[in-house]
Amino acid sequence: DIQMTQSPSSVSASVGDRVTITCRASQGISVWLAWFQQKPGKAPKLLIFAASSLQSGVPSRFSGSGSGTDFTLTINNLQPEDFATYYCQQAHSFPPTFGQGTTLEIK
Amino acid sequence: EVQLVESGGDFVKPGGSLRLSCAASGFTFANAWMSWVRQAPGKGLQWVGRVKSKVDGGTADYATPVKGRLTISRDDSKNMVYLQMSSLKTEDTAMYYCTTGAGSAYKRHWGQGTLVTVSS
Numbered sequence: 001d002i003q004m005t006q007s008p009s010s011v012s013a014s015v016g017d018r019v020t021i022t023c024r025a026s027q028g029i030s031v032w033l034a035w036f037q038q039k040p041g042k043a044p045k046l047l048i049f050a051a052s053s054l055q056s057g058v059p060s061r062f063s064g065s066g067s068g069t070d071f072t073l074t075i076n077n078l079q080p081e082d083f084a085t086y087y088c089q090q091a092h093s094f095p096p097t098f099g100q101g102t103t104l105e106i107k
Numbered sequence: 108e109v110q111l112v113e114s115g116g117d118f119v120k121p122g123g124s125l126r127l128s129c130a131a132s133g134f135t136f137a138n139a140w141m142s143w144v145r146q147a148p149g150k151g152l153q154w155v156g157r158v159k160s161k162v163d164g165g166t167a168d169y170a171t172p173v174k175g176r177l178t179i180s181r182d183d184s185k186n187m188v189y190l191q192m193s194s195l196k197t198e199d200t201a202m203y204y205c206t207t208g209a210g211s212a213y214k215r216h217w218g219q220g221t222l223v224t225v226s227s
Contacts, residue, residue, distance in 0.1 A: 032212070034214070038152075046215050055215065091212045097154065099151075
């Protein structure tokens with residue numbers, strides 16, 4: 001199975017900040033990567049697919065980049081509603097696998 | 108509007124069985140691959156398994172930890188997908204989500220989840 005490793009595990013930031021979360025795959029996955037946001041008690045929400053494509057309805061302050069094994073999720077101008085846990089997931093090889101999550105907390 | 112509504116979660120003893128259901132609407136269900144993803148309390152997301160559309164063979168695939176104990180099936184006439192769980196273990200305790208890309212490789216749509224608790 002492809003292992004997905006996110007860093008950091010948690011990050012503190014303030015409203016208006018820019019935050020970057022990284023995700024590394026244990027082998028090349030081209031651009032077959034998604035990013036999800038999950039708030040407490042809620043289902044995950046797809047933010048980014050194909051590494052850099054913004055899902056419909058997701059604010060443009062969210063962006064994704066990368067290919068191969070290294071990927072980043074960047075959130076510009078953090079808003080209060082962005083404080084949540086973020087997961088990457090590879091869709092390149094069976095079985096699909098998730099990163100362990102990055103919790104974005106208010107500083 | 109796509110909707111996925113899970114049901115069937117309950118409190119069961121180790122070794123017990125349970126069937127989860129997911130009612131789907133708002134997309135062409137027969138063409139969609141349907142997956143289950145679970146999340147243990149305070150933990151991350153874990154893919155459990157999927158069932159392909161009938162046109163793609165209709166077969167199911169499973170994550171190694173659940174292989175042989177969980178069975179995913181679908182009823183295209185009812186727009187339903189099921190997760191039959193047997194020989195349940197305490198480590199199966201989790202929120203179980205039904206999810207689909209509805210034609211995409213990416214899990215665009217998720218249900219609200221149904222909670223399974225396995226404890227003596």
